[in-house]
Amino acid sequence: xxxxxxTPSHQVTQMGQEVILRCVPISNHLYFYWYxxxxxxxxxxxxxxxNNEISEKSEIFDDQFSVERPDGSNFTLKIRSTKxxxxxxxxxxxxxxxxxxxxxxxxxxxxxx
Amino acid sequence: AQSVAQPEDQVNVAEGNPLTVKxxxxxxxxxxxxxxxxxxxxxxxxxxxxxxxxxxxxxxxGFEAEFNKSQTSFHLKKPSALVSDSALYFCAVRDLGxxxxxxxxxxxxxxxx
Numbered sequence: 001x002x003x004x005x006x007t008p009s010h011q012v013t014q015m016g017q018e019v020i021l022r023c024v025p026i027s028n029h030l031y032f033y034w035y036x037x038x039x040x041x042x043x044x045x046x047x048x049x050x051n052n053e054i055s056e057k058s059e060i061f062d063d064q065f066s067v068e069r070p071d072g073s074n075f076t077l078k079i080r081s082t083k084x085x086x087x088x089x090x091x092x093x094x095x096x097x098x099x100x101x102x103x104x105x106x107x108x109x110x111x112x113x
Numbered sequence: 114a115q116s117v118a119q120p121e122d123q124v125n126v127a128e129g130n131p132l133t134v135k136x137x138x139x140x141x142x143x144x145x146x147x148x149x150x151x152x153x154x155x156x157x158x159x160x161x162x163x164x165x166x167x168x169x170x171x172x173x174x175g176f177e178a179e180f181n182k183s184q185t186s187f188h189l190k191k192p193s194a195l196v197s198d199s200a201l202y203f204c205a206v207r208d209l210g211x212x213x214x215x216x217x218x219x220x221x222x223x224x225x226x
Contacts, residue, residue, distance in 0.1 A: 004156070031212070033212075033213075033214075035216075041218070042203075042216050042217065042218040042219060043157070043203060043205075043216040043219075044216070045213040045214060045215065045216075048212035048213060050212070055212045056212040056213050058213065091156055091157065093157075100145050100147075100162065100164065100207060101147075101159050101162060102159070102214065103159065104149070104156040104157040104158070104159075105156050106154075106155055106156040107155075107156050
């Protein structure tokens with residue numbers, strides 16, 4: 001069964017550094033999402049992406065964040081200058097056009113020191 | 114504003130007993146409701162969803178959920194719990210016209226042998 005994959009599984013970075021989190025959505029899916037989960041807290045929506053543009057974003061998704069689909073398979077989340085409070089688990093999700101069910105990747109744990 | 118509430122941080126149940134994990138929601142218009150499960154160090158796995166139709170929805174691994182419009186609830190149930198059901202359960206809602214999904218805080222289910 002196809003799955004959403006994410007790399008790396010764990011990323012450690014210094015405050016102020018740029019990070020890029022990578023996701024490979026399921027191949028026939030057209031909607032893509034990023035969520036984050038700070039340790040012990042709820043899963044929070046960051047951004048949705050469809051037809052090569054952002055369709056919706058949350059208040060968390062400020063100018064430090066950007067998303068890109070650089071080729072036909074990858075979907076990336078970039079944080080330009082990381083802050084300590086960006087430490088969290090970041091989940092990518094995707095879905096087909098004909099359904100509302102989102103399929104989640106295993107997550108990338110980002111630790112900002 | 115859309116919101117989801119899971120009033121219990123933790124639910125404890127003995128193996129073989131029925132289990133209920135509670136969820137209430139607040140959304141404008143008709144909701145799309147979901148349950149996801151998260152095992153340790155894993156992403157979110159889709160369990161079931163309610164879009165329209167029969168108020169009792171059956172999902173994966175023997176789980177079901179009952180949509181109650183008057184009480185704005187969508188409780189997750191299983192007639193006979195297994196130790197392997199122990200995990201973190203998230204209720205989520207998506208407004209029909211929107212892209213983002215709002216998650217509850219999660220309920221940790223412990224099933225004792």
